Amino acid sequence: METAAVDRFEASRGRLAALAYRLLGSAADAEDAVQDAFLRWQAADRERVEVPEAWLTKVVTNLCLDRLRSAQARHERSAGAWLPEPLLEGDPMLGPADTVEQRESVSLAVLLLMERLSPVERAVYVLREAFSYGHGEIARILDISESASQQHAHRARVRVAAERRRGQADPVSARRVVEEFLAAATSGRTDRLVALLTDDVTAVSDGAGLARRLLRLRTRERVATFVRAGFKPTEAKRRLAGGSPSLHIATVNGTPAVVAVVDGRVAGAVTFDVSEGRVAALCGVAKADRLARLDAAWQRQEHPAPVIAAW
Template sequence: MTPTGTHMDRFEASMPRLKAIAYRLLGSASDAEDAVQDTFLRWQAADIDRIEVPEAWLTKVLTNLCLNQLTSARARRESYVGQWLPEPLLAGDPMLGPAETAEQRESVSYAVLTLMERLSPDERVVYVLREAFDYPHRRIAEILDITEASCQQLYHRAKKHVAEGKARKEIDEVAARRIVEEFLAAATSGRTEPLVRLLAADAITIGDGGGKVPARAEAFEGSLAVAKFMRGLFKPSKAKRDLIGGTAEIHATTANGAPAIVVVVGGRVAGVMCLEVTDDGIAAFRNQVNPDKLERATRQWGATGHGEPLFRL
């Protein structure tokens, strides 16, 4: 049936939540948009007047679509060139969703999205709906067509896997900028020692170029190795400018709620480096340079105000 204005209003009211759920489940803003669009098509085709709880119906349809995508994504990522990392979302992006609680902020952090790649599709659904959206186990079990006890087991397994990562620090925007500025000052000092002091002893750095842009797929591990790599990465050179097609402007911001460095070339976001910060120092750098995963970041960057770059490369 054709949805009425009221039916359209109901769907549009649910869209921010649906997009936030889909992004957390899929780690891709573009895939999340597709999943929400497919949910709308099913909403259009449904006998809407017979749906008692639209929110529950929409969530179940969206979740099942995401489960199908997660299953096929595993096969696609086996043939992915290099390391696969999630698509970063810059500060202010509405797809980041709710951020009132520590659990909600943690569930969309770049570190946790990366860790969630270890989870089974069902574990990921349970973790996201429970942690970020406070769904009761009974409702999640109905969405997945499993028992409530099975749902609780999936949740505990998912929590355990995610907790295996380092304990991350909650950081506000002011602190995030200060961390990025301190790191960049050390990285451009020409010396390794200042960088090592900022890093956790077992720090790592890894990148996702998708086979389209050169990126370090095998992680550098250990503070000294990471420091040497970063010192070279932020050293200006003509070869770098030729490779990226111009002068790179380096900005401090947040992505997925954590400190991040945005590299802008000619108004286009050419890279987002997400920093994972723990009590021991910066524990990880995850660098997204695959242009397919930076289109939304470029639009977001162009639509928001930002100051002068910290420096140019």
């Protein structure tokens, strides 16, 4: 393939990867979809492609839809053990973050909520909210009518908003809430934990890979009890983690997070959605296969001293 055609694809690679990640919730799957799109670009009659960016967007979107509709994907996601793959701040796969909608569309909380949408609703929502495509463009990408695109977008927004009646917190305030939350969790102050949670708080965890299904909790008291137990140091947990973790506060998928690090490697991450000075949602990931990309990014960066040096 001529250099100009390769360069044209590479100029779109970052945007395509960010689109695929939002649709699939997995960096590895997103990379596979983009590579498949490259192979199709290589085999295409490129002289007949009037707008390469639109052609590539259509190909990647539909490759992702095929993955979401596949029997294997439906089984994995319906089995109740699937979580999105967390990404560290600065990862190019996070894509555009200029607007509130773009930042929200990549948070773990919203990626989880999008699991409740049909594949087409999810595609319309991502293309519209995160990439600002018009309904006419979306209709051409998905081979649907413009009115159908509008209807899918409306249903998707309503379903996501129903679970996210949140006020936005600025990054500095959100980090301060998470610092206070971590101090309460590690000191055993369950009453303070309860006070730092919203009335409709939710928590989701993969249980460090020890549970067959995701752990899902509601109510402030249940979430606070679970968090306190999770952050309470024990010898068994140190053995499971491979040592005594240091706890850092970082930004993961656009929200503040506590990252547990053992011997320089990420052993777990908990992301926080903060609303009006309290924690509205938590998502904990500790399975090694979901942390591989975050861990690799962590090791490439310099980090401030941990909030807790030895857990």
